[in-house]
Amino acid sequence: MQQLSTKNVYISVVVTQLRMTEDLIIAGCLANNPVAQRELYNRYSPKMLAVCYRFAHSREDAEDMLQEGFIKVFSQMHTFQAKGAFEGWIRRIIVHTCINVLKRNKKFNESLDIEYALEAQVKENIPSILQAKQVVECIRLLPTGYRTVLNLYAIEGYSHKEIGEMLDVGESTSRSQYTRAKAMLEQILVKKRIIEKPDLQPGAVALV
């Protein structure tokens, strides 16, 4: 009887752990439960660090952004309303944190010559096994302003209007920045032989 009871408890524990749903994590974080906080961090930090990495200058900067972002996530947990996806909510906080950090450091004025970027790309030994990693590393070669707009528009899905408001620039500025960023990135990707140079045929790569 005792063994049966122990077994039931064990199964219950395993099942409970498997069922550690988003709702439980949220409830735990709301109660400042350290286990729930760790679970949330473990679950979302790899993806969110990749987001930060695309915006940051270095991995260390990206980790600092991640840390700041998660502090906001935990402290603003009570504001989350279950209307949208929890991951999307976290991601928005992280992206806004990245933008704020960049604004704080005033890195938007940096400009980078395309030749330098291409050269830097060659110098940087990017592993060819991981295409995703390659593409992201190429994005990171772009000047900060270009990179930020490209990240926000092409990957995060913000509109130019929203980007303009986030970066305190006009919508048209965001558009032109994106166009230039895209052109520059294409050159880098072609140079890296990740993509072929687009044909000048109707329907091929065009401007936004």
Place this chain on the structure above:
Amino acid sequence: MKKHLFRDEFEELLSESAEELRMYPSDRVWTNLQKHLRHEQQWPALTFGSILIGALMLAALIFVHPSKEVIEAKQALTASPDTKALAAAAAAAPKLAVPVPVAKPAHLETNVSPTFGSSGHTYSSQPAAVAATTEAAPDVSTNLTEASDAITASEPAPDSEAGSTLTNNELPNRSLTLLPAASMGPAASSLPAGNDDALAITPPGNELTIANASPVPPAMLQAAGKVDAAARQMAANMTARRQPRWSVQYYATPSLSYRMLAEERRVNGPVLQPNLDHLVQHAPKLGIEAGVAFLYSVSDRLRLKTGLQLNYRQYAIDAYSAGAMQATTIRFDQGGIPATIPAFTDVSAVAGNSPITINNRFFQVGIPVGFELTMARLKQSQFVIASTFQPTYNVGKQGWLISADYRNYVKENTLFRNWNINAGIEAFLRFKGKGNLMWQVGPQIRYQMLPAAVSRYPIREHLIDYGFKIGVMKTLQ
């Protein structure tokens, strides 16, 4: 991988590549994050420390720092031995002695008031009279304290005749002329205008000799008359002055916190467990309250008081480890409609797993407002009862609530009230201490009038503390 890119494909490539990427942060991120998260929940030591240091500084200022009169008197005496300075010192000294039952003037009165002169004049040790003789003996460079000590040490015979000798090892080898008169009451006699005698205490070597010196210079008698008049005026002022009404009190009360649980019966909600006190096993733990209070005497028996008080109250709950995080709910009332909110815990209220103890702890700042009533007066003590009404604010809290099914405990600080009201009653004995200090000891009971949790939480928890209060009080001049 090479491919032709079209407009959407390019962006799709970027998006897919970015989404696929996973990066694992270093340990320092979580370590820093954890520090930040735990730091927010730490006990507000800075707040408590600041208040404590402030209270101690105030105590030091009140209990240790000498009064303005003492400083002025000392400065006057050490700076100049002339008549004015000594007169000022003499005038200031009795003020210090007013609230103190045993003080220098009393000694002077006891030891020096006997008749010194053979002519039958009785001189009470009125300090002002000391100054009167300095004109006739300008080389006197002693001060009042020194003279008082010398006289106290000499223990003169009450009926000592002129020319009697007082042994005093501490007196300097010099001529000292002294006209003692200590009593500040109307009985204090003054030197008659026509008196031909003057007292001179002259210690040859280690001996203090009291002898008649005759005749007295008219200037000396005139000065004595002026000073004596001033002394009488001062005595009249002091008699007319009101007794001090304000007191400051410091106290600490070690206490044991108990709690009483009851489920509130709501209109639309059933009472699931009518006897919660038996279901929840709780054990009292030692807490403490400490503070400073200012008291105002309305009458001889009644004092009003208020102040600032810090409370640390805690109690333990016997629980069991659930082994892993479990989903549960906390019952909640939304406008009379029973509802639940999801919760997450690893602490069970049901026996079975390994037993653990969890603590509910509260750090509070309170402003007690109340009164003291003296019920009986003994020789050196008083029996007093007191009551206070204490609005309190939780500056730190760590609380566990029982779940809706009474099977788990949930750590949910946000459901505890920040503001609450306590009522305290106490009875104590108050003793006279050194100087104008009063010590007090006695039992105290404090009851938390509002439930610890917010009103929407259906289970009402009231705390009651049994403590023993120790305090010290000083009358403010």
